[in-house]
Amino acid sequence: METLVLPAVLDSLDAIARFVIDAAGAAGLSRKATYHLRLAVDEVATNIITHGYEEAGDSGDIAISAALSGDALTITLEDSAVPFDPRSLAAPPQLNEPLEERPLGGLGVFLALKNVDGFDYARAGGKNRNTFIMRRQSVEAAG
Amino acid sequence: MAFTCSIEVKNGVATLTLAGELDAASAGDFRAKIEEAAAQNPRALVLMLERLDYMASAGLRALVFAKQKMGADVDIFVVAAQDSINETLELTGFQNSVISLPAYDAAVIERAAASA
Numbered sequence: 001m002e003t004l005v006l007p008a009v010l011d012s013l014d015a016i017a018r019f020v021i022d023a024a025g026a027a028g029l030s031r032k033a034t035y036h037l038r039l040a041v042d043e044v045a046t047n048i049i050t051h052g053y054e055e056a057g058d059s060g061d062i063a064i065s066a067a068l069s070g071d072a073l074t075i076t077l078e079d080s081a082v083p084f085d086p087r088s089l090a091a092p093p094q095l096n097e098p099l100e101e102r103p104l105g106g107l108g109v110f111l112a113l114k115n116v117d118g119f120d121y122a123r124a125g126g127k128n129r130n131t132f133i134m135r136r137q138s139v140e141a142a143g
Numbered sequence: 144m145a146f147t148c149s150i151e152v153k154n155g156v157a158t159l160t161l162a163g164e165l166d167a168a169s170a171g172d173f174r175a176k177i178e179e180a181a182a183q184n185p186r187a188l189v190l191m192l193e194r195l196d197y198m199a200s201a202g203l204r205a206l207v208f209a210k211q212k213m214g215a216d217v218d219i220f221v222v223a224a225q226d227s228i229n230e231t232l233e234l235t236g237f238q239n240s241v242i243s244l245p246a247y248d249a250a251v252i253e254r255a256a257a258s259a
Contacts, residue, residue: 010167010168011168013166013167013168014168017164017166017197032226032227035197035227036227038197039197039199039231042166042167042199043199043200046166046167046199046200046201049167050167098215098240099206099207099210099219099237099240099241104203104204104207107200107203107204107235108199108200108201110235111199111200111231111234111235114234
């Protein structure tokens, strides 16, 4: 499992995306699945940077790692910011409101959870751990 | 990856051409261009997205910002968006708030500007 540690600032989103795209390539994910996974990780990483650290007047690192198994690619994001479980933004956004009246909270998390095959959150040892799982298609299924 | 946004305002229509990747890091640039366009009181906003390869929720928030800045009467056109971006707009219901066109359609856009 390779791990990349980056400062939790918006400028790191690019490196995080490149990491996810490279891992998706190694896993043989389709272009669409790669986009979905990149989007999910980007949204959660953005929340960690802006809500986890910045708004708390804090700074720190994000660690991203990838693990490949026979049937899935797992990306893990770890940070030491305030405890935050993305799944706690439970209600789906109001999808039918006029644009200017849409509440914007939870939109990123909604997109993240909808775009991956599996998601898990755990808090341990003073760290948030967000885990994203994308199934690898078998060669037969891709046809 | 680089994000660029160019702006043109002509005959009451503001056209923003986006390219690259729109995420939380680049959304500030986009919002600045939206403000610049809004200052000219356009009657329609056209977003040319053919070369936009990626859009996170920050891009969706910028659409809300655009509506707020320009007023509810100003139609927002999303032109030639790539499949994954259309998918994001549909998933979040944002496709109900914009007018999606596969290609630039001057007649449709000018009609919207005239009735705004």
